[in-house]
Amino acid sequence: MSLIIIDHGNRIETPISSLFPARGVDATTQPKALHDSSGTEKRLHADGESFTDFLKGETTANSPKQQTPNTYSAINPDKPKSHSVKLKAAQIMTWPVHTIAREVTFKAAWIRMQELHISHLMVTGANDDPVGIISHIDIIEHGKESTVSIANFYTRQLIAASPDTDISVISSSFIDYKINAMPVFDEESQLLGIICRSDLLRLLISGPHIESWA
Template identity: 75%
Template sequence: MSLIVIDHGNRIETPVKSVFPTRGVESTAPSKGLHDSAGIEKKVHADGENFTHILNKESAKQPQEQSANTYSALNPEKKKPQATKLKAAQVMSHPVHTIAREVTFKTAWARMQELHVSHLMVTDAEDDPVGIISHIDIIEHGKDSPVSIANFYTQQLIAASPETDISVISSSFIEYEINAMPVFNESNQLLGIVCRSDLLRLLISGSHIESWA
């Protein structure tokens, strides 16, 4: 699987979409022309088809040049090279900064400011990762709040493996409205984290952007 569900620090087999509903867009019926411009539009399309037919007849008379770099039946061995896709392991930030789940929002905010990060992995008494907290969570509850984060951090996470394509991660950020994705290996060991800022740095640098597709 390219994406993993982590619940209270444990990997579960539940499909991602059943735990994290996607942001769906309601389908709409195709609109019908209800005014005079609809008839004009039909005429434009009809004229366009006639014009295209004429162009096709003219172009058929002209010999078409074959570019040396064009892949076609005339040059089957000339295939476009496939770009190597970027993986989570190549982009993730590591080591991952953590914080104990017993600390207060005020302490968590101070640590974020000190480290210049917007997410912290939350750990239990054995230092095992059990969730994540973001700067948005802290701001919502108060940056100076003396309340513990224990009951307010996110315990169900979408996570990636080191081999997850960056294209999958970036689309998941939009599809599930998340801003960070931890990276775990098969032994459930936390290896790193990919944040929106990591993807923005890639866009700015222009590194391997062609491999995202």
């Protein structure tokens, strides 16, 4: 399965491009950006082309990883093997996903993020079903001390992945669209995990050691 669109907790068939215009495209009505961040995370966009090429599965490892117990034991060190690196969403996603009820205030959401050292929270509605997402940027914009409920301000339309979505597809979406987090759902619409720009940055920093993720 490739990418899907989640609108207020429900899968919809609307094409991604109609809800999430590509970067640099002017639209009469721009949807709310899914947590545009700044600082070091912008490196992902700057290195986007080479990064997505790197993740397409075309990169080869020309020498085996340094041997440790129970790893690469079958590799003959005299005959290094080349192999493709193809990672899936399930291999890099963060789980469990931290959530927060949509009735809480911005202040409460900010405190929870600080306690957990995270920058995104999935928002839940009735029966604890995920209905959207809120980021630290959203909270800062409205005020970290605000006692206003987040109910009318979290992002409802999300680009989501399945566990077997290629990381190359995900990384391209982070670059092509203004998103900084992507939830991962299974075929029964159960929330399994979340992938943030920081997860992709760790892959970028891993460089030649990316085989350890596979």
